[in-house]
Amino acid sequence: MPIESFSILIDGQWRASADGSTFRCTSPFNGEDWAEVPTATTADVDAAVAAARRAFEEGPWSSSTPLARAGLLRRLGDLITQSATELATVQVRENGKLIREVADQAKALANHCYFFAGVAESPIGETLATSVPNMQAFTMREPIGVVALITPWNSPLMLLMAKLAPALAAGCTVVVKPSEVTPVSTLVFARLIKEAGFPDGVVNVVTGAGETGATLVAHPGVDKISFTGSTSVGKQIAAKAAARLARVSLELGGKSPNIVFPDADLDNAVNGVMAGIFAATGQTCMAGSRVLVHDDIYDDFAKALATRASQIRLGDPSDPASEMGTVACRAQYDKVLRYIDIAKAEGAVLAAGGKRPDDPALEKGLFVEPTVFTEVTNDMRIAREEVFGPVASLIRFRDEDDAVRIANDTSFGLAAGVWTRDIALAHRMIRRLRAGTVWINNYRKVNYVAPFGGFKESGIGRENGIHAVNEYTEVKSAWIDTGNTIKDPFNPRA
DSSP states (O other), X not given: OOOEEOOEEETTEEEOOTTOOEEEEEXXXXXXXXXXXXXXXXXXXXXXXXXXXXXXXXXXXXXXXXXXXXXXXXXXXXXXXXXXXXXXXXHHHHHOOOHHHHHHHHHHHHHHHHHHHHHHTSOOOOEEOOSSTTEEEEEEEEEOOEEEEEOOSSSHHHHHHXXXXXHXXXXXXXXXXXXXXXXXXXXXXXXXXXXXXXXXXXXXXXXXXXXXXXXXXXXXXXXXXXXXXXXXXXXXHHHHHHTTTOEEEEXXXXXXXXXXXXXXXXXXXXXXXXXXXXXXXXXXXXXXXXXXXXXXGHHHHXXXXXXHHHTOOBOOTTSTTOSBOOOXXXXXXXXXHHHHHHHHHHTXXXXXXXXXXXXXXXXXXXXXXXXXXXXXXXXXXXXXXXXXXXXXXXXXXXXXXXXXXXXXXXXXXXXXXEEOSOHHHHHHXXXXXXXXXXXXXXOXXXXXXXXXXXXXXXXXXXXXXXXXXXXXXXXXXXXXXXXXXXXXXXXXXX
């Protein structure tokens, strides 16, 4: 099969990198190179930022109305609906995620556009009741400027849209840098942005590895960086941004607890735990990787989960019958297997999986069996560090207080799940768990209307929801004198 070539998008023009350098994308299912993408240089990043700056300050976007921005977002939403199959297929090819999962995600991208089109036309600002006589004060929100959107490889378009839609609704211009593992889906998506009619320079896309992202983060022409990825890289970005007080929002890692109480519906909880850790091959920041199970049901639950995990069908991610796909890239695959070895060395008991599948039909793919460890304690590395793979760690707890203590004993705070029929207990747990999202009797459900983000080292800021626009705006206060006479402040008798 011939290798497809792609170009980067700068100021409305498709182009090669300044020095002609490229890199290739490799299928995690069959190990074959299938696409060639430019490696953006410093000159390319400079050109992209300059284009975004011109569009923000000088071009038609600088004076765009909420109605105009909303109309373009709605047009983009319509184009996404028409192109959903292509957008889904290219993501499966890039990162090995299941077509039956990505297909629904691709269709849902349009809803982000429609929602934030409405937000663009919603009132922004407040009228303030001041204690100063004859003074009217109000606030308004203005777009923050040029924004760098740096996105990961696990859900490249869904996580891009969580940033792009509110940024455009607010009136910002953007430079997108997708992961070098999954750049093609973003470039294909950028075609729709051009077709929708966004002015040149409003959305620019540069591709490359960490060096390209670092250049973009450090660029003095970038007013804000919005990043989704690992906590370690997020900290580096925050440090670089702090040197020039650039704004940041960071959606980072997690080690989320999924807590099963003895009164829970056992079958329902097993299904929910499986969805929380084995969906997307465990490659999701909100994965319920720490499964806290009450002592009274621990053994039965562990047996049921291990049995069900061993029955998951691994296969071609483009086949709707497959139930789990590949790890996205070789580096992540090696990392997952390394953590499995670490867990064994620490004394965790392997109850299911823990290796490559034996099926010869899958030998070229980056497959890891759904893995369940029992007798894990919260001080083990497997319980404290983000694996980002299909590895569940089962931890015992005694009672509500013990569950809360274990759940909150982590540097992360992205998400949590609670399984119980006790409504009072459910409400107490929502309040006591230090996490940005808490699900009751379900897991890994998100929507563009609900804010998403983390406590502690899981990030700064929120994506989705009406207030996501606030992440891309600055607040300005305005004062209007309605009738005061100003006296000479240095000669009060005059």
